[in-house]
Amino acid sequence: MAGRHDQNFIMRWLRDLLCGFLIGAGAILPGVSGGVLAVVFDIYRPFMEVLTHLRTAVPKYWKWFPPIALGWCAGFLGFAKGIAAAMNISNTVTVWLFIGLIVGTVPSLFREAGKEGRCAASWLSLLACAAAVFAGLFYVSRVVHVEVTPNFWWYNFCGVLWGAGIVIPGMTSSSVMMALGLYQPMLEGLAHLDLLVLSACLPGLVLSVALLARLVSWFFRRYYSVAFHGILGFVIASTLVIIPTEYTGAGEMALSALCCVGGFLLAFFLARLDKRIQGT
Numbered sequence: 410m411a412g413r414h415d416q417n418f419i420m421r422w423l424r425d426l427l428c429g430f431l432i433g434a435g436a437i438l439p440g441v442s443g444g445v446l447a448v449v450f451d452i453y454r455p456f457m458e459v460l461t462h463l464r465t466a467v468p469k470y471w472k473w474f475p476p477i478a479l480g481w482c483a484g485f486l487g488f489a490k491g492i493a494a495a496m497n498i499s500n501t502v503t504v505w506l507f508i509g510l511i512v513g514t515v516p517s518l519f520r521e522a523g524k525e526g527r528c529a530a531s532w533l534s535l536l537a538c539a540a541a542v543f544a545g546l547f548y549v550s551r552v553v554h555v556e557v558t559p560n561f562w563w564y565n566f567c568g569v570l571w572g573a574g575i576v577i578p579g580m581t582s583s584s585v586m587m588a589l590g591l592y593q594p595m596l597e598g599l600a601h602l603d604l605l606v607l608s609a610c611l612p613g614l615v616l617s618v619a620l621l622a623r624l625v626s627w628f629f630r631r632y633y634s635v636a637f638h639g640i641l642g643f644v645i646a647s648t649l650v651i652i653p654t655e656y657t658g659a660g661e662m663a664l665s666a667l668c669c670v671g672g673f674l675l676a677f678f679l680a681r682l683d684k685r686i687q688g689t
Contacts, residue, residue, distance in 0.1 A: 422476045428452060429480025436571055437485055444575050448640055460622035486599060501653040505665040509672025511648050522637040531638040538642030546650040559594040564609035567595050572617025576625050
């Protein structure tokens with residue numbers, strides 16, 4: 410019995426480490442929301458509970474957060490270097506990997522959204538959020554061409570965007586940064602651990618999370634089905650808007666398909682691992 414408990418603890422720890430890594434990577438990857446990945450890996454609600462009810466939540470979830478935090482830092486900072494190289498090789502293939510990952514979790518998200526029932530307002534929330542997010546991201550990424558000069562305050566603004574992306578699933582902060590011309594200098598600063606970039610991002614991120622956490626948590630408590638269907642709309646829209654439309658050739662298309670399947674299988678594996686851990 411003790412041996413099985415230890416094995417489950419190790420599996421859970423490794424699972425949370427991997428999930429934290431992917432959420433951190435999702436925060437830095439253009440078009441992908443770290444908050445959405447937190448939802449699909451069933452980390453979002455415990456995280457929000459810790460932010461809003463620190464005294465009662467920490468004793469419940471303290472074992473979760475060391476591997477998640479470690480994985481997030483590794484994914485966020487490590488992927489800043491990795492994505493800089495990956496974008497030079499093929500940004501298309503990298504994005505398809507995350508599309509497969511998200512698509513693989515949509516069925517479980519749909520079941521979770523209907524856990525407390527579905528009503529007309531739930532479906533309206535899904536459609537309205539999907540339409541609004543798709544239109545907003547499409548406008549920012551494909552229509553607007555505004556660039557700003559990076560400085561301390563703009564990097565602080567980037568931290569605010571990242572904080573919003575953590576608390577509000579579907580908020581793809583990297584896409585907004587790309588539209589403003591901030592993404593590349595921010596990425597290079599993180600890759601080289603630039604003190605100016607790190608010191609500017611952190612206050613904005615912390616402030617954004619602190620201001621939004623209670624509001625979002627309150628909405629979930631009062632209107633769970635409506636809120637979760639809205640998140641499902643965010644997931645669908647933010648995934649559709651990042652689907653690559655240009656390819657260098659058949660080889661890149663084949664590799665993209667392979668990575669998409671790989672992401673789907675990874676999501677399937679994580680879902681099965683969760684069931685195994687929770688069922689023992």
